[in-house]
Amino acid sequence: MGAGHSHPLFLDRPSPVHRLPPEVKLVAAFLGVLCVVATPPGQFAVFGGYLVLLASVWAVARIPPGWILRRSLIEAPFVVLAVLLPLVGEGERTEVLGMSLSVPGLLAGWNILVKGTLGVLTSLTLAATTPLRELLVGMQRLHAPAMVTTITTLMLRYVDVIAGEARRMRVARIARGHDPRFLWQAGATARGIGALFLRSYERGERVHLAMLSRGWTGAMPVLTAGRATAAQWSAGLAFPAVALGLLLSGWSIG
Amino acid sequence: MTAGTHPSPDTTDTARVGPTAPVAALEVTGLAFAYPNGHQALFGVDLRVVPGERVALLGPNGAGKTTLVLHLNGILTAGAGSVLVGGLAVAKPNLSEIRRRVGVVFQDPDDQLFMPTVAEDVAFGPANFGVPPDALAARVDAALAAVGMSEHRDRSPLRLSGGQRRRVSLATVLACDPEILVLDEPSANLDPVARRELAEVLLGLGRTMLMVTHDLPYALQVCPRSVVIDDGVVVADGPTGELLADAELLRRHRLELPFGFRLS
Known part of the structure; x- marks a missing residue:
């Protein structure tokens, strides 16, 4: 695609991740985030595993981790929220004295924080490897409304x-x-x-x-004949497959 | 001043009149139209364009030019009278085929070009008209080549100059393979070079054309025949050179050649 609609979150690199069809990446990112969300908050090692998984995707896509992390600052307001929520929330229901916070409260904050962060990192990875225009093509191929x-x-x-x-x-x-x-x-x-x-x-x-x-009837016509191959699907779905493995291992341990 | 009285030996449009004339590319008969607010824009327009002709539609602001154009592809529906395109009536059951046959290039390319890239925009029309996806690329390439924009196919219309946008707009319509091209003020907002380049493209297409314009020298350059419309009726129809030399006719209908221009 041309330079016309490259957005600031896109990092143009010649990498296998960039070359994957957009619909594959969309599905992979979505399933990956689902796995993250389904993980019990106490499974610290599993969350570490997700981070390692994302870092390996960055390595393959040749995205410097610092580049992603700087852009993940967009999450900062939500971090504040995650820190505040247990404090404020607890205050209404139970006695909170000084700094002694209840364990469930801390876990709830951690839950929001870690899942939000991993979700943002996954989205940023998708955005960094897929131009906006291709994301739309991917949505169309996935039969989005x-x-x-x-x-x-x-x-x-x-x-x-x-x-x-x-x-x-x-x-x-x-x-x-x-x-x-x-x-x-x-x-x-x-x-x-x-x-x-x-x-x-x-x-x-x-x-x-x-x-x-020009004959518009209410639906966008399909303009591209290309379809993702089975090999591309399996390459792309390796990401959520590993995430699923992590999730299941977390459940079996917990 | 009617079409039949001016047989011109040097052009191909001698074939446009007479009982043996081919099926008209465009046949407008007694077309009248009033907007819902009661404003009557057309009072019985008659216009016949034969295949291969290039006709300029001249007239002051508010004469009904745009209203007429919107009738040609069924965006507006005639209050009275009829419009035939290649023998097919402009009516609800035929709308899709009519819109394929009548390619309208609108005045502002930003209205016409709405897809993120040039190639996608050019593919939009033919895809709507049922060209299968694997044949689209060839259509797009041919249309972009016809207007000399092949190397810009993957760019955003936003990054193009005014003249380039105008040519891409033309390509989006050419890709539908229309039987008649309808151009609304094609030379508006173009610099002199872009204006000349567009004229060269238009003259090289060899297609039937109806060109709505205020730009009288442009009409003279591109269209051998002109039709003047004012207050919702056709008031003159003849060779462009003769109409533009008729100072009294131009004055009567608020048309004016640019300063320093004189035809005799």
Whole structure:
């Protein structure tokens, strides 16, 4: 795919993971996360195993771990939540004195933290190895609801167009002496947003007309003939298979 | 000024009139239309375009040009009168085939190009019209080659210049193999070079064309025949050169050649 829609989470590397068909990676990531979620919170070794598994995928995909970890900072607000939740939650139901927290409370926080982190890391790995456009193709091949893929496809295309329009309107306002730093000028910005909404709505109607003119019937046509081979599926599903093995070993030990 | 009175020996459109004329690419008869708000845009339009003709549709803003275009592929439904495309009536049961036959290139390429990549956008039309996925690539390649955009097939339309976008818009319609191309203001917002390049592409296609435009020199360059529409009716129809030389006709219908331009 071209450079047109490479997103900041995508790391273009020539690797076997990058070459896997998107639908395979989507299914693998989804199943992997399912395994993580199904793991009892007390199985610390199993969670360690998932991390090692992800790290090995990064190695194959030639993604530096630091690159992934920096981007996983997006999770930080949720970490705060995970730390706060047991404190706040416990406070309502049981007596919490000082720093003596109950073991179940800590485990619940750990549960959110570790599963959230592994989920974010898995998603980041998927995003780093799959351009946005291919993710959509993958969703379509997996028979995701047509409306969802259509809307996402249009969003992907028009978010830049609308941002461009917003930028031009802003420049035109500034050129006429508008300075939104002053509170009383915020009204102009608000009206600008309203105008932008109307413009986008009108554009939506014109796009719809243009689509109808080319025979659109309400569903996106299938544009690619390619299908994932059995070998690609088995390569991709090795990831959730190992995760499942870890999960089962955790259960059998616990 | 009617089509029949101007047999032009130098062009191919001498075949466009007479009882032995072939099935018209486009036959509009007595077309009238009023918008739901009561505004009547068309008052009985008659227009016949034969295969291979290139016709410019001229007229001031609000003359009904766009309304007419939207009737040609059944987006709007005639209040009275009829539209035939290659002998097939524009009516609900035929809509899919009509839309394949009539390729409309809209004025703003950003409205027309909505897929993430050029190739996917060009494939959208033929895929809707039932071209199987394994034959799509050949269609896309041929259409992009016809407009000279083959090397940009995997780019986002957003990264293309105005002229390139216009040519890709044209390719998205060519890929459907239409019987008549309908172009809405094709030269709008193009720089002179892009404008000339588009004209070269259009002249090289050898297709039947109806071109809606305000750009009178462009009409003269691309279309041997012009039709002037004003207040919802056809007010003139003839060789473009003759119409544009008729200063009184142009003035009456708010048409104007650019400064310094004179035809005689």
